[in-house]
Amino acid sequence: MEIRRLRHFMAVITHGSFTAAARAELIVRSALSTSVRNLERELGADLFARTGRRVVLTEAGRTPRPRNPAAVALLDRLTGADGPG
Numbered sequence: 001m002e003i004r005r006l007r008h009f010m011a012v013i014t015h016g017s018f019t020a021a022a023r024a025e026l027i028v029r030s031a032l033s034t035s036v037r038n039l040e041r042e043l044g045a046d047l048f049a050r051t052g053r054r055v056v057l058t059e060a061g062r063t064p065r066p067r068n069p070a071a072v073a074l075l076d077r078l079t080g081a082d083g084p085g
Contacts, residue, residue: 005035008032008035012055
């Protein structure tokens with residue numbers, strides 16, 4: 001599992017939409033969406049129920065969510081992947 005994909009997943013949760021998450025991550029929306037889709041493929045389950053502009057975590061989406069977003073930041077620092085994208 002790529003840390004970047006997990007970070008993108010967390011950004012969607014934090015910002016409430018793919019568009020806002022992409023803006024925060026400084027990437028285009030399509031790239032963020034592809035990143036999350038790839039994570040979903042890797043896990044074998046949809047993480048979000050996409051209903052129009054709104055995203056809602058599925059049961060599977062609630063499972064891999066780190067309890068503390070600081071854990072993602074720590075993993076980024078440890079792997080040197082602390083930049084956007």
